[in-house]
Amino acid sequence: MAIKRKETTVIVGGGHAAGALMTALLQKKYQHDVILVGEEPHPPYQRPPLSKNYLAGEVDQASLYLKPRSMYENGGYQLRLGVRAEQIDRDNKIIGLSDQSTLKYDRLVLATGSHVRRLKVPGSDLQCIHYLHDIADTDALRDQLIPGKRLVIVGGGYIGLEVAASAIKKRVGVTVLEAADRLMQRVTGPEMSAFFYAKHNAAGVDVRLNAAVTGFEAGDQGRVAGVTLADGGKVQADIVLVSIGVIPETALAEASGLPCDDGIVVDEFTRTSDPEILAIGDCTRHRNLFFEKMQRLESVANAVDQARIAAATLMGEEKPYNSAPWFWSNQYDLRLQMVGLSQNHDQRVVRGCFEKEEFAVFYLREGQVIAVDAVNMPVAFMVGKQLVQHRKSVSAEALSDPHSELRNL
Amino acid sequence: MGEIIFIEHDNTKHVVELEPESTLMQIAVSNAVPGIDGDCGGECACGTCHMIVAEEWFNKTGAITDAEEQMLSMTPERTKTSRLGCQVKAKDAMDGMTVHLPEFQM
Numbered sequence: 001m002a003i004k005r006k007e008t009t010v011i012v013g014g015g016h017a018a019g020a021l022m023t024a025l026l027q028k029k030y031q032h033d034v035i036l037v038g039e040e041p042h043p044p045y046q047r048p049p050l051s052k053n054y055l056a057g058e059v060d061q062a063s064l065y066l067k068p069r070s071m072y073e074n075g076g077y078q079l080r081l082g083v084r085a086e087q088i089d090r091d092n093k094i095i096g097l098s099d100q101s102t103l104k105y106d107r108l109v110l111a112t113g114s115h116v117r118r119l120k121v122p123g124s125d126l127q128c129i130h131y132l133h134d135i136a137d138t139d140a141l142r143d144q145l146i147p148g149k150r151l152v153i154v155g156g157g158y159i160g161l162e163v164a165a166s167a168i169k170k171r172v173g174v175t176v177l178e179a180a181d182r183l184m185q186r187v188t189g190p191e192m193s194a195f196f197y198a199k200h201n202a203a204g205v206d207v208r209l210n211a212a213v214t215g216f217e218a219g220d221q222g223r224v225a226g227v228t229l230a231d232g233g234k235v236q237a238d239i240v241l242v243s244i245g246v247i248p249e250t251a252l253a254e255a256s257g258l259p260c261d262d263g264i265v266v267d268e269f270t271r272t273s274d275p276e277i278l279a280i281g282d283c284t285r286h287r288n289l290f291f292e293k294m295q296r297l298e299s300v301a302n303a304v305d306q307a308r309i310a311a312a313t314l315m316g317e318e319k320p321y322n323s324a325p326w327f328w329s330n331q332y333d334l335r336l337q338m339v340g341l342s343q344n345h346d347q348r349v350v351r352g353c354f355e356k357e358e359f360a361v362f363y364l365r366e367g368q369v370i371a372v373d374a375v376n377m378p379v380a381f382m383v384g385k386q387l388v389q390h391r392k393s394v395s396a397e398a399l400s401d402p403h404s405e406l407r408n409l
Numbered sequence: 410m411g412e413i414i415f416i417e418h419d420n421t422k423h424v425v426e427l428e429p430e431s432t433l434m435q436i437a438v439s440n441a442v443p444g445i446d447g448d449c450g451g452e453c454a455c456g457t458c459h460m461i462v463a464e465e466w467f468n469k470t471g472a473i474t475d476a477e478e479q480m481l482s483m484t485p486e487r488t489k490t491s492r493l494g495c496q497v498k499a500k501d502a503m504d505g506m507t508v509h510l511p512e513f514q515m
Contacts, residue, residue: 023438023441026441027441027443046450048449048450048452049450066438067438067439067441068439071439071440071441075441300448300449300450301448301455304446304448326455328449328452328454328455330452330454335452335453335454335476337454376476377479378453378456378476378479378480379479379480379482379483382456382479382480382482382483382484382515383483385483385515386483407482407483
């Protein structure tokens with residue numbers, strides 16, 4: 001009887017998706033060799049705490065790791081950290097690495113994640129202008145968050161606002177500059193934006209909307225001293241954080257000729273156009289049966305969901321991606337939990353009370369619940385997960401009626 | 410060193426080291442115990458670390474917060490001794506505790 005040759009699966013990228021994939025393969029007792037190539041010196045870790053309790057100094061670095069490195073190695077998997085994959089030779093199934101070595105693969109999984117969008121305006125190369133994407137970035141920013149310093153955050157999305165909440169706790173003066181006319185405009189509705197605006201203001205954050213940044217002014221020794229705005233205004237700054245989103249990391253895939261469209265294009269089994277190459281996480285534009293259109297999502301839930309699908313695909317199981325996306329954010333004492341994508345809703349229903357800081361916004365389209373944002377109301381999130389996943393039709397009256405039991409909807 | 414015994418829905422048993430001050434979710438995830446996802450990393454935000462504590466050990470697991478109660482209230486396989494693993498800190502008094510894992514996480 002022929003003995004099946006042991007194959008090598010290489011994972012390029014060392015983020016959450018890569019870690020979740022190795023975990024899923026360990027749990028499924030995947031018998032082939034697995035080698036992870038990661039640019040950062042760390043084993044896969046959780047990024048969400050970076051802007052929250054890690055920045056605030058409440059948790060240590062080791063607690064960010066998805067697992068101790070030894071757990072992967074004890075399972076027979078290899079981690080090659082501090083090395084970057086620089087090219088893929090698909091014809092010969094070889095990857096070229098930044099340390100000049102090469103790796104042969106049978107199956108390849110791209111989990112290359114994303115990189116931060118850079119703000120390109122005059123002065124953007126001054127000292128003390130930060131971005132926040134990894135542990136090193138966060139350590140550098142945290143070192144500068146000294147009481148009395150003035151931090152200006154460019155961008156009022158999740159990351160910017162989470163950093164604002166963490167920094168003000170450290171008695172740093174915080175200004176948030178948002179170019180749009182409301183906070184978190186890309187990801188939530190106007191009620192939520194208004195609520196978070198009021199919350200940050202009350203906490204002492206100077207939030208400015210419609211504030212487009214045109215440049216940075218230099219102070220001593222090449223350090224940033226101020227931010228200039230399109231309306232002619234200026235804001236003084238000792239430290240700047242630019243948090244204006246991320247761009248999927250597709251360079252490696254594109255150079256090897258894999259189809260990309262603002263993300264590496266994959267099907268509902270995480271397969272690229274090359275049958276031996278999968279891609280997962282933030283770097284993908286993917287098919288999810290839950291949606292009609294191809295999606296690109298920047299989220300932990302998508303990273304771990306796709307990792308589990310990829311593990312199934314590698315095991316020869318056919319398990320299509322079919323789940324509603326979900327997200328969370330913590331700011332101050334607020335627990336924001338979200339499910340679904342609210343774009344294209346035609347009706348919003350509020351349940352609960354803004355003043356008590358316990359409420360949820362349900363987003364409907366043609367009577368079906370397509371998304372829910374819940375603040376300090378976990379039950380609405382959990383019910384929402386079911387309503388959204390199954391595209392339930394629920395009347396606005398029932399959703400907003402405080403006497404109706406959510407769990408009976 | 411103490412130990413925690415996780416039993417999967419199909420009765421597969423995992424005996425792992427009890428690390429005091431870690432949460433039950435972290436202990437399960439660090440040891441790659443299947444059946445526990447812990448996707449949000451322990452923020453009580455996702456509800457994917459549902460565990461069913463053996464009855465005789467339940468009183469060792471501490472109080473349930475309102476947020477955890479709300480999350481648990483919508484968990485289909487909930488029992489009287491259900492907890493979210495990320496909300497239970499391991500302590501030496503839990504040495505030998507048995508924890509059952511549900512068939513599905515949310």
